[in-house]
Amino acid sequence: MKFMIQKDYLVQSVQDVMKAVSSRTTIPILTGIKLVVNEEGVTLTGSDSDVSIESFIPSEDEGKEIVEIISTGSVVLPARFFSEIVKKLPKETVEVEVQNHFSTMIRSGKAEFNLNGLDAEEYPHLPQIEEENVFKIPNDLLKNMIRQTVFAVSTSETRPILTGVNWKVDGKELTCVATDSHRLALRKATIQSENDSAYNVVIPGKSLSELSKILDDSNELVDIVITENQVLFKTKHLLFFSRLLDGNYPDTSRLIPNESKTDVIVNVKEFLQSIDRASLLAREGRNNVVKLSTLSDGVIEISSNSPEIGKVIEEVQSDSIEGEELKISFSAKYMLDALKALEGSMIKINFTGAMRPFVIKTVEDDSMLQLILPVRTY
Amino acid sequence: MKFMIQKDYLVQSVQDVMKAVSSRTTIPILTGIKLVVNEEGVTLTGSDSDVSIESFIPSEDEGKEIVEIISTGSVVLPARFFSEIVKKLPKETVEVEVQNHFSTMIRSGKAEFNLNGLDAEEYPHLPQIEEENVFKIPNDLLKNMIRQTVFAVSTSETRPILTGVNWKVDGKELTCVATDSHRLALRKATIQSENDSAYNVVIPGKSLSELSKILDDSNELVDIVITENQVLFKTKHLLFFSRLLDGNYPDTSRLIPNESKTDVIVNVKEFLQSIDRASLLAREGRNNVVKLSTLSDGVIEISSNSPEIGKVIEEVQSDSIEGEELKISFSAKYMLDALKALEGSMIKINFTGAMRPFVIKTVEDDSMLQLILPVRTY
Numbered sequence: 110m111k112f113m114i115q116k117d118y119l120v121q122s123v124q125d126v127m128k129a130v131s132s133r134t135t136i137p138i139l140t141g142i143k144l145v146v147n148e149e150g151v152t153l154t155g156s157d158s159d160v161s162i163e164s165f166i167p168s169e170d171e172g173k174e175i176v177e178i179i180s181t182g183s184v185v186l187p188a189r190f191f192s193e194i195v196k197k198l199p200k201e202t203v204e205v206e207v208q209n210h211f212s213t214m215i216r217s218g219k220a221e222f223n224l225n226g227l228d229a230e231e232y233p234h235l236p237q238i239e240e241e242n243v244f245k246i247p248n249d250l251l252k253n254m255i256r257q258t259v260f261a262v263s264t265s266e267t268r269p270i271l272t273g274v275n276w277k278v279d280g281k282e283l284t285c286v287a288t289d290s291h292r293l294a295l296r297k298a299t300i301q302s303e304n305d306s307a308y309n310v311v312i313p314g315k316s317l318s319e320l321s322k323i324l325d326d327s328n329e330l331v332d333i334v335i336t337e338n339q340v341l342f343k344t345k346h347l348l349f350f351s352r353l354l355d356g357n358y359p360d361t362s363r364l365i366p367n368e369s370k371t372d373v374i375v376n377v378k379e380f381l382q383s384i385d386r387a388s389l390l391a392r393e394g395r396n397n398v399v400k401l402s403t404l405s406d407g408v409i410e411i412s413s414n415s416p417e418i419g420k421v422i423e424e425v426q427s428d429s430i431e432g433e434e435l436k437i438s439f440s441a442k443y444m445l446d447a448l449k450a451l452e453g454s455m456i457k458i459n460f461t462g463a464m465r466p467f468v469i470k471t472v473e474d475d476s477m478l479q480l481i482l483p484v485r486t487y
Numbered sequence: 488m489k490f491m492i493q494k495d496y497l498v499q500s501v502q503d504v505m506k507a508v509s510s511r512t513t514i515p516i517l518t519g520i521k522l523v524v525n526e527e528g529v530t531l532t533g534s535d536s537d538v539s540i541e542s543f544i545p546s547e548d549e550g551k552e553i554v555e556i557i558s559t560g561s562v563v564l565p566a567r568f569f570s571e572i573v574k575k576l577p578k579e580t581v582e583v584e585v586q587n588h589f590s591t592m593i594r595s596g597k598a599e600f601n602l603n604g605l606d607a608e609e610y611p612h613l614p615q616i617e618e619e620n621v622f623k624i625p626n627d628l629l630k631n632m633i634r635q636t637v638f639a640v641s642t643s644e645t646r647p648i649l650t651g652v653n654w655k656v657d658g659k660e661l662t663c664v665a666t667d668s669h670r671l672a673l674r675k676a677t678i679q680s681e682n683d684s685a686y687n688v689v690i691p692g693k694s695l696s697e698l699s700k701i702l703d704d705s706n707e708l709v710d711i712v713i714t715e716n717q718v719l720f721k722t723k724h725l726l727f728f729s730r731l732l733d734g735n736y737p738d739t740s741r742l743i744p745n746e747s748k749t750d751v752i753v754n755v756k757e758f759l760q761s762i763d764r765a766s767l768l769a770r771e772g773r774n775n776v777v778k779l780s781t782l783s784d785g786v787i788e789i790s791s792n793s794p795e796i797g798k799v800i801e802e803v804q805s806d807s808i809e810g811e812e813l814k815i816s817f818s819a820k821y822m823l824d825a826l827k828a829l830e831g832s833m834i835k836i837n838f839t840g841a842m843r844p845f846v847i848k849t850v851e852d853d854s855m856l857q858l859i860l861p862v863r864t865y
Contacts, residue, residue, distance in 0.1 A: 187796060187797075190767065190768065190796055190797070193767050194764070194767055197760070197763060197764050197767065198764075199760065199761075199764075212797070213797075219801055219802045219803070220761065220764055220799065220801040221799065221800050221801065222764075222768070222797060222798070222799045223797045223798050223799070224796065224797035225795070225796060225797050382575070382577065383577075383598065385575060386572070386575050386576075386577075386598055386600075389568065389571050389572055389575065390568065390600070417603070418565060418568055418602065418603060419568070419590070419591075419600060419601045419602035419603050420600070420601050421598065421599065421600045421601070422599050423597055423598040423599065424597045425597070
């Protein structure tokens with residue numbers, strides 16, 4: 110195996126597949142990156158066995174030569190060292206050559222590295238996925254859907270299924286739901302697909318977070334394939350595989366109240382900043398709890414009290430308050446997370462009493478929803 | 488105590504004095520910031536008893552009203568909360584008022600905080616320093632002198648005196664020296680003073696690092712006063728006090744060789760990048776050791792070998808190599824630190840054999856010097 114490559118392409122590709130490489134793995138060869146060279150180009154693979162990422166560097170890109178392939182072959186190189194080395198190479202061109210016993214020479218300008226490689230035949234095979242039922246979502250939308258739900262997954266392994274995001278496909282509609290049983294985030298979108306399939310799977314939150322770091326902000330389409338125990342995301346030169354979580358996701362639809370007793374419409378930025386200030390003192394307590402009370406003339410009062418440190422009280426002018434008077438307490442962190450996830454400038458909050466979950470949406474858009482359970486404070 | 492203040496000035500001042508506040512202190516009141524209001528303005532103080540910082544906000548700055556003083560007085564407020572609160576206040580003006588039992592109201596727009604304060608009479612007094620012998624250094628020069636020496640102090644408490652930087656004043660010359668007994672950094676500069684005094688003190692490295700974060704890059708003069716156990720740095724609105732370290736600093740002058748056997752002149756950027764690359768593999772070993780060999784025609788070879796991972800070898804073209812051939816090994820980290828501390832584009836390295844300390848200077852400037860002890864590698 111021997112090739113010359115444009116450094117920028119190699120650096121980008123290594124950086125992408127590194128997202129799947131973990132230094133804490135029980136399978137030693139997975140601390141490496143697999144390189145496979147064939148006539149078409151160079152394929153890099155990184156994996157922690159939950160997530161696998163494959164990046165392809167074509168020998169030509171838009172008529173420009175990226176890789177000059179001198180001989181084909183394969184090798185596994187220590188990922189951390191290889192990625193740091195390529196970043197720091199002095200020249201724009203890099204030569205890579207496997208020599209005796211998988212020892213691999215990496216040369217750029219007058220700098221010459223030799224890394225001890227491993228036999229690529231020892232590297233685990235990626236899942237084989239038949240691309241029968243493909244549906245498509247634009248990069249930027251997919252990234253947003255992840256951002257708006259993944260923060261709400263559970264970080265506790267008590268109920269492992271809640272560490273994932275529930276993806277349900279029904280015809281042309283995809284619904285993503287995450288909950289840690291104290292709050293819930295939901296986002297719907299229309300997908301592009303040729304046949305109307307139905308899926309109900311749970312994708313690990315960690316996998317989605319890593320995926321969203323790799324996606325760009327373009328509106329190019331990502332191909333998505335779901336199988337029994339794997340999901341594959343496919344962009345132009347990248348394959349991203351994640352295992353699915355085993356088990357049934359709880360039915361979350363009955364959690365979301367249909368009626369409401371108090372409806373508030375408020376500017377999201379003003380409301381968020383006031384919750385943020387109140388949380389400065391609330392953090393000291395165990396629960397990071399702030400209190401919201403409706404006053405007259407559309408005024409909301411946000412307050413928090415930490416006996417040892419002090420207290421804070423602030424009035425926010427809402428656009429409208431309709432329905433019953435309300436005093437309710439909730440986690441400032443959950444509220445801040447929810448508000449940051451929503452887009453748009455105005456939100457409506459539908460409360461169903463001080464002890465019932467409440468729902469936050471933007472006034473413009475019904476496709477996203479945040480739900481928070483209040484906290485008892487008496 | 489009651490005043491209205493421009494938020495920006497308060498935020499900046501709080502941020503400056505916070506540099507001295509530690510959350511791990513055995514004196515509870517030092518987790519607070521002291522505020523004193525008199526007719527001239529507001530004085531803030533933070534201290535961890537090693538370092539104390541006093542920042543003064545005048546009621547007027549260049550004809551603009553900064554503070555409107557309604558009544559004088561003093562209070563100590565919890566530093567962490569107070570600093571986070573002022574940063575997040577909604578409006579440009581802040582009202583601060585001490586009410587019953589040092590409870591302090593902080594109001595901006597419709598946000599109102601109440602913090603539990605403490606009696607400022609309980610706050611330790613700052614050292615009293617008579618400003619008899621003042622010498623002066625511009626902000627930017629002082630900052631550079633700290634940057635070029637402080638990284639070389641010892642981080643181990645085995646010899647506490649080496650955790651400080653030795654400042655020697657002799658007439659109009661200030662010499663700063665730091666060493667951890669494996670490497671040494673030295674910087675000289677001319678000071679401005681009215682009488683020729685002589686000092687030989689040791690300032691804690693940590694204090695100097697904090698000071699350099701507060702100094703701006705202007706060439707305005709900083710007043711420096713040294714007493715038996717304290718040093719005071721004084722800028723326009725800021726007093727920075729640090730205790731001095733007890734004990735005698737070792738005589739470092741005899742460590743610096745006067746003769747040399749091999750002299751190399753090389754571009755600092757190329758040399759630094761090549762050491763940086765070699766250190767990628769060297770880090771894996773215990774000592775982070777790289778090897779330098781002189782070849783013919785002014786070529787230097789930099790290499791490193793980590794049997795488990797691989798090896799690296801690189802040639803750097805020097806401007807000139809004079810004297811004996813040389814093979815020497817040293818810590819890549821110490822070399823990188825030294826090269827980053829030096830200014831200018833070309834450096835000269837004077838070696839006195841493979842087992843003797845060597846000296847690095849810029850070709851342009853004799854006022855700074857870095858010394859490194861080699862490592863035995865056979």
